Amino acid sequence: MGLSTFRGGIHPPDKKDLSKDSPIRPAKVPQRIVIPLSQHTGAPCKPIVSINQEVKKGELIGEPGGFVSAPVHSSVSGKVVAIGEFPNPMGRMVNSVVIENDGKEDWTALKDSPHYADLSPDELKEKIKGAGIVGLGGAAFPTSVKLSPPKEKPIDTVIINGAECEPYLTADYRLMIEKPAEIIEGLKVLMKTLGVNKGFVGIEDNKPEAIEKMEEATEEYRNIEVCTLAVKYPQGAEKMLIKATTGREVPPRGLPMDVKVVVQNVGTALAIFEATRYGKPLIERVVTVTGEGINSPSNLLVRIGTLVSELIDECGGFKGDAGKVIAGGPMMGFALASLDVPVTKGTSGILVIPEEGVLHAEDFGPCIRCGRCIDICPMNLMPSLLSVFAEKGHYEEAKEYNLFDCFECGSCAFVCPSKRPMVQLIRLAKSMTKP
């Protein structure tokens, strides 16, 4: 019997061996920390601190700017030294709070709840919301919003995403090995909050140790199932994961709640546990610092706001000349223009590609209509046509070919023998027309 999966997809070399056996260790806490007030999908936060103000570790420094938003907290204790525009990993200038670390690690008062399991769904949701938790898989969508589906959209299943299908990244893998019980506690909190009786943990087949650990942790819960998934990119994309675990297909342009499912990443589940149990806000996350261009690939527990340059130093610096540094994985991550950008809640990895491994985008040829991209598109689109339409400026026609259903996984660009910049062309078309 084949493993659960979806139609299409690709098999990039996984390169996880570089960092998969390196246990998570806390990164050195930097002298100075830059916390963007917009680290999530949705409205930016409003700062509630002022320059020279002393803040404690875990103290609220930015209030959510709307329903789809998440508060931000200080990840160190110290003094606010600047509030202003700083570049974020995507290269945009965003309002950020700069805090000078006093090294005291002085926590703000946290509300401990040893009996968190007895809390009501609303109380749990409040705690998750207050902790500023967002999806840690990369999209950084505020978790509290996912936990507040409208009444007409009942939820019956929660899936924990342990697929980690992006090559190189091992943060979720390490968490599943090191903190399986806590992740399952997080899942149970999610299930309780949503009033759901069925939980899944989806893990790709190439992580047998993680599967074993998670199976041990779920042994006593009959309503939680570890689902072994075929190794294939983008298995961890929400829609593909739901298809593989439940067989349901999220309709075009729809959300997981349309098929009664909520998906949360492994790291998010852990953060949810820590928020509801200890009242701990999301001030740190696991980041895989890896790639052929770094001396010692590691999985680090990093304070939000730590600059990428400090993580590079912590991992022994560049091996040779670095060509590209990517925030996230190689398939969907963002190439950094500068190393002086902070780790945000959505930064799952820092990948260093040495100079000789860099692919230059300018050498691409015409579409030879080989159809490889059509065969592997997980959304069942025709990327070849989309790219040609975009190239010729026929954006409206691209729309007829379901342009806006593309979630930019990059599989088409990976397989294209003409090395066409598919994602770039598709993004161009998306920006030139309206959904």
Add this chain to the structure above:
Amino acid sequence: MSEGEKRMDEANKHKPLVVTVSPHIKSEESVSRIMWTVNISLLPAFIMGFYFFGPKALCVTALCIITAVLSEYAFTKSLKQKATINDGSAFLTGLLLGMNLPASLWSFNPFTIHIPIVASVVAIVITKQLFGGLGYNVFNPALVGRAFTLISFPKAMTIWIAPTAAFLSIDAKTSATPLGVLKEEGMGKLIEIFGDKGNLYMQLLLGHRAGSIGETSAIALLIGAAFLLFKRYITWHIPFSFLGTAALLAWVFGGKDPHTGKMLFFAGDPLIHLISGGMLLGAFFMATDYVTCPSLKKGQILFGIGCGALTMLIRLKGGFPEGVMFAILIMNCFAPLIDRGFKTKVFGTVETQGMKK
């Protein structure tokens, strides 16, 4: 040193970083790798052609390849475009074209050496480059080149050298192709020429028969095709639907009463049709040309069926003994339309529900 200077100093420690849109890794596959692999897959059939038809076969094919590559180079150079000859596609067009021509064209008396040259120029310049180059041509370049010369030089294009393993012999005898015999004189005559039916099949499989340089050896072509299928450079959809349809129609409509010459239903010999003429070369190597066939698998099946049906229509009812070339060219016109008709259904719609894997 000020804070700013310190930062500048830090930033200058490493070279500027490259910033591009994701993904940041790509597969090893490339157009030139595909094209050269297809070239290699044609080698067994070409070697058999050389073995049976001698140096003339080599000369005709080489002439086609050289002309194809040179004319592409000259075209791109004169229009100040990027040189594309290294991608192997002009070489492939030349090789395919050469393999689709009779070896007899290498002849100074009567002078027919200009024919491969004309065919190659038509293939590359008119069929491919004038339409925008690789990826934009509507028709298979090699087939247009061949069709053009077949119509322009009908006599020279249908002089077939008898195959002889003693390939150094200068005085080549001419001979009719099995399909020509089948069309003009019937199955009985064909069996008579080859002795018995078993020997007929055997010789056709080996390629010991008159025909275009690269089309005769069924076994060699199948080896190349298996290699491409194994490498997944082609899929079964076009060749199998093409050959399946042709075999079915050959069986149903291909039979003739030996005495009256009237059509006998369900009495045709499908195998003869599959392993003679350009059927295998066309089905595996020409109809599967990415640029000129549909991109969608369902569409490819329809395309293959169309090719098979038209080939048999021409072979059984048309004026030519062979129909593969025209069948593929006609279906080439429909490829874009077929793709439009089979437009994919996006994930999550009713149509894709229940599609597991």
